[in-house]
Each structure stands twice: as structure tokens, then as C-alpha cells.
Amino acid sequence: MSNVSKWMSWEGGIDLVAVTSPGLQMPNVIVHLGRMVNTPVGNAPSGMILWQPDPNAMPAVMGFVSTNPEVGKYFGPNIFAGTPFEAAPVLHAKIDIQISADKALSICEVGGYTFEVGMSDFSDPYLIDRKPSAMPPFYQQGVEIHARKVSLKINGEEINIIVPPVGITGGPASVVSPNGVYAR
Numbered sequence: 001m002s003n004v005s006k007w008m009s010w011e012g013g014i015d016l017v018a019v020t021s022p023g024l025q026m027p028n029v030i031v032h033l034g035r036m037v038n039t040p041v042g043n044a045p046s047g048m049i050l051w052q053p054d055p056n057a058m059p060a061v062m063g064f065v066s067t068n069p070e071v072g073k074y075f076g077p078n079i080f081a082g083t084p085f086e087a088a089p090v091l092h093a094k095i096d097i098q099i100s101a102d103k104a105l106s107i108c109e110v111g112g113y114t115f116e117v118g119m120s121d122f123s124d125p126y127l128i129d130r131k132p133s134a135m136p137p138f139y140q141q142g143v144e145i146h147a148r149k150v151s152l153k154i155n156g157e158e159i160n161i162i163v164p165p166v167g168i169t170g171g172p173a174s175v176v177s178p179n180g181v182y183a184r
Contacts, residue, residue, distance in 0.1 A: 004183045004184070005184075006078040006079060006081075006138075006183065006184040007039070007040070007079075007181060007182065007183040007184070008037055008038065008039045008074070008075070008078075008079055008181070008182050009037070009038045009179070009180065009181040009182075010034030010035070010036060010037045010038065010177070010179065010180060010181075011034065011035055011036050011178065011179045012034060012035025012036060012097045012099055012178070013032075013033065013034045013035070013142075013175075013176065013177030013178070013179075013180065014031065014032075014033050014034075014097055014099075014104055014106040014117055014119065014175075014176060014177075015031070015032045015033075015167065015169065015173075015174070015175045015176075015177060016029065016030070016031045016032070016117050016119075016150060016152065016163070016167075016173065016174050017029070017030050017032075017163070017164065017167035017168050017173040017174075018150075018152065018161035018162060018163050018164070018173065018174075019161065019162050019164065020053070020159065020160065020161055020162070021055070021162075022162060024055055026055075027050065027164075027167075027168070027173075028050070028051070028052040028053070028055050028059075029050065029051060029052075029152065029159070029161060030048060030049065030050035030168065031047070031049060031106065031108065031115055031117050031152070032047045032048040032049075032168075033045070033046070033047035033048075033065070033095055033097060033106050033108055034046055034047055034097075034177075035095070035097040035099075037066075037071060039071055039074045039075075039078075040074070041070050041071060041073075041074050042068055042070050042071045043068075043071065044066050044067045044068035044071040044072075045066070045067050045093075045095035045096075045097070046064065046065060046066035046067070046068070046071050046072060046075070046095070047064070047065050047066075047093075047095065047108070048063070048064050048065065048075070048085065048088070049061050049062065049063065049065050049091070049093075049108060049110060049115060050062045051113065051115070051154065060111075060113065061091070061110060061111045061113050062088060062089070063088045063089040063090060063091045064076060064085075064088055064089070064090050064091070065090075065091050065092075065093035065095065065108060065110050066090065066091075066092070066093060066095075067092070067093065067094065067095060069090055069092065072090035072091070072092075073090050075088075075090075076088050076090075078184070079138060079182055079184065080136075080137075081137070081184075082137055083135055083136070083137060091110050091111055092110070093108050093109060093110035094107075094108070094109040094110075095107070095108050095109075096108075099176055099178070102120060102122070103118065103119065103120045104117075104118070104119040104120070104147065104176045105117070105118050105119075113154060113155060114153075114154070114155055114156070115152070115153075115154055116151075116152070116153040116154075116156075117150065117151070117152055118150070118151040118152075118153075119147035119149065119150050119151075119174060119176055120147065120148075120149045121147065121148040121149035122145045122146065122147055122148070122176065123145055123146035123148070124145070125143050125144070125145045125178065126143070126144060126145075127141075127142070127143060128140055128141060128142055128143070128144050128171060128180070129141050130169070130170050130171070132184070133170065135168060136168065136169055136170070136182070137184065138182045138183060138184045139181075139182065139183045139184070140169060140170070140180065140181070140182055141180060141181050141183075142177055142178075142179055142180020142181060143177060143178045143179055143180065144171055144172070144175045144176070144177050144180075145175060145176045145177070145178070146171075146172040146174065146175055147172075147174045147175060147176055148174075150163055150174045
């Protein structure tokens, strides 16, 4: 039995995976943020952003985002090793997340873009306990709340999105996660 040596935990998570066109096979929008993310190397508001408005071109923004570059550098080689995100760049970001009983809002400013995700129409909270798979390759535990209504604005412009039933973590593609942990 091996010890857990690679982990991250968070509070105040907002997770959105979406596409901007019904024919897309892979998401071209990922906003995966935590109000506070804890790692063995430090704690900071952090997450992951993917914005690829033209699915045939390079993403406009893609990488791990954090207010602390050391925390941001931890995610790829430690949590996402062996996935397409392992070598993702680390981008300095400003992150603000507000969560109440009936709505949530995250604002992430990074790379000249401002991403605003609004969520509402929540399910009851539920516990998750997901085992590692090809993607994602880590254990997941925590609390999730499915957001059935989601909006995305980029630089103040409302973006039409389609939220698939399942996101990259194996659960709903639009959730508020009050707290949780990933571990390998």
C-alpha cells in the first residue's frame, strides 16, 4: 500500500465544462476554480481555464490559473500527470468567487480575458467518492451541488453554451463544490 503524496483540496469550487456548438466532441470551455485551493506547496485561489472559441485553432486561453505561481505549478505534474493537462502552462490570475444558497458567481481575470460564470437552480448537496480512471487519474471526494442553470460571459459578452450531462470529473458538467479533495 502506498501513501498519498500528491493531493489538493479546496473550498468554494465552481466547475463548468461546456461546448459552444452542438457538433463538438471535446469541450472548448472549461472554468474550474476554487476560492481557496490547498496543496503541499501552499494555498491560493486557483484552478484551470480553457477557452477555445475556434475549435480548429489554438485556445485563446488555456492553463492552470492561480494567484500564486508555485501553487499553479503544482497541478500539472502532480495531480494531472499522464493527461493532456500535465504540461499546461501556469497563468497568473485574479479570482473572485461568491457562493450563496441560491446562486454562485465566479470571476477570473487572466490573459486579457474576464470569465464570469453564474450558476443557480441548485440540486440538494451530495457526497462524491469517485475512483481514478483514465481521465481523471485521481481519487475525488467532496460535496457537489449540481447547478441546472448556468451562464458564461467573456469580457462582458454573453456566450451561448451547451452544458453536457457529464463533465471531465465524471459528474455533472456544472457544479458548485463547497469542498473536496483530489488525491493520487
